[in-house]
Amino acid sequence: MGRGFFLTFEGLDGAGKTTQMKKLAAWLEAGGHAITVTRQPGGTAIGDRIRQLLLDSRTDNLAARTELGLMFSDRAQAIAEVISPSLQAGRVVLCDRYTDSTEAYQGGGRQLGSEVVLRMHEVMCGGLQPDLTILLLPDFDASLMRARSRNDRMKKNGADENRFERENEAFYRRVYNKYREIAAREPTRVVIMEGDARIAEIHQLIVKVVEERLGR
Numbered sequence: 001m002g003r004g005f006f007l008t009f010e011g012l013d014g015a016g017k018t019t020q021m022k023k024l025a026a027w028l029e030a031g032g033h034a035i036t037v038t039r040q041p042g043g044t045a046i047g048d049r050i051r052q053l054l055l056d057s058r059t060d061n062l063a064a065r066t067e068l069g070l071m072f073s074d075r076a077q078a079i080a081e082v083i084s085p086s087l088q089a090g091r092v093v094l095c096d097r098y099t100d101s102t103e104a105y106q107g108g109g110r111q112l113g114s115e116v117v118l119r120m121h122e123v124m125c126g127g128l129q130p131d132l133t134i135l136l137l138p139d140f141d142a143s144l145m146r147a148r149s150r151n152d153r154m155k156k157n158g159a160d161e162n163r164f165e166r167e168n169e170a171f172y173r174r175v176y177n178k179y180r181e182i183a184a185r186e187p188t189r190v191v192i193m194e195g196d197a198r199i200a201e202i203h204q205l206i207v208k209v210v211e212e213r214l215g216r
Contacts, residue, residue, distance in 0.1 A: 003087050003088070003090070004086060004087040004088070004089065004090045004091045004092055004093060005087075005092045005093070005131050005132075005213070005214060006083065006087060006093045006095070006128075006129075006130045006131050006132075007024075007092065007093065007094050007095070007130060007131065007132045007133070007134070007210065008094075008095045008096075008097070008098040008100065008130040008132075008133045008134070009021050009094070009095070009096050009097070009133075009134050009136065010097060010098070010100045010101060010104075010133055010134070010135045010136070010179065010190075011135055011136035011137060011138075011143075011179070012137075012140075012143045012144065012172065012175065012176060012179075013143075013146075013164070013165070014142075014143040014144060014145070014146035015136040015137065015138055015143050016136050016138065016199065016202065017096055017097075017136055018096060019199060020134070020136065020193075020199070020202060020203060020206060021037065021094050021096055023199075023203045023206075024094065024203070024206055024207070024210065025037050025094055027203075027207055028092055028094075028210075033091075033092050033214075034089070034090070034091045034092065035091060035092045035093070035094060036082065036083075036086040036091050036092070036093045036094070037094045037095075038078060038082050038083070038093070038094070038095050038096070039095065039096035039097060040071075040074060040075055040078060040095060040096065040097045040098060040101070041054055041055070041070075041071060041074040041075075041097075042074070043078045043082055043095075044074075044077050044078055044081045044082060046074070046077045047074045047077055047078055050070050050073060050074040051074065051161075053070065054067065054070055054071070054074075054163070055161035055162070055163050055164065056161065056162075056163060057161075057162040057163045057165075057166060059163055064106060064110040064111075064112055065112065067106060067110065068102065068106045068110075068112060068116070068117070068120065069120075071101075071102045071106065072102070072120050072121075072124040072125070073124075075098070075099065075102075075124060075125055076124045076125065078095075079125055079126070079128060083095065083128070084128070092214075095130070098130060098133075099117065099118075099121045099125065099129075100133060100135075100179070100182050100190070102117050102120075102121075103117045103118070103178060103182060104175045104176075104178040104179045104182065105164070105175055107178060108174040108175050108177065108178025108179075108181075109167065109171045109172070109174050109175040109178070111174065114178075114181075129189065130189060131189070131213065132189060132191065132209070132210070132213050133186075133189055133190045133191070134191055134193060134206055134209070135179060135182075135183055135190050135191065135192045135193065136193050136202070137176070137179065137180075137192055137193065137194045137195075138194075138195060138196045139195070139196050140172070140173070140176055142196065144169070144172055191209050193205055193206065
């Protein structure tokens with residue numbers, strides 16, 4: 001059995017990652033593909049505990065390098081427990097966020113730089129890279145507004161994942177610009193879906209790219 005296919009979704013919160021990943025998962029399953037769907041942080045019992053610590057707005061005074069270390073601890077566990085076994089079994093792995101998020105948010109947003117993130121990736125992830133990354137980049141202001149509205153709704157329902165939403169616009173501009181830098185550096189792996197097209201239109205564009213890559 002050959003190695004599976006590793007596909008990640010990236011972008012700011014509110015960019016539509018979760019919606020598009022669900023639609024692609026349904027399309028892949030309908031086509032007879034065995035899939036594994038996961039997310040970061042989270043996706044394992046240990047990862048879910050790390051996610052709660054990282055995203056809960058009650059988490060105060062978390063140093064940027066501590067945050068970086070927790071992100072990679074979560075990722076190493078996900079690789080060992082979910083991603084690598086699924087790829088070895090020949091499955092298509094869909095992951096909501098991966099190291100590109102860490103480079104964008106901690107490297108760009110927290111201003112730690114790309115070098116430390118990429119060094120950590122080599123050590124903690126064994127250099128495991130996605131075969132394809134879909135980077136969703138809709139309008140910046142609209143994306144940020146959707147993310148904050150969604151997290152407000154979650155908080156009213158008893159879930160609190162608002163810690164990053166407390167950051168200012170300058171932070172998110174750095175994240176957004178770092179994503180563009182990553183895409184320019186790795187144009188073969190990272191495919192940008194830009195603008196505010198309808199959900200169905202974006203899905204069809206993603207399907208076209210995925211069909212081509214899986215057919216290679």
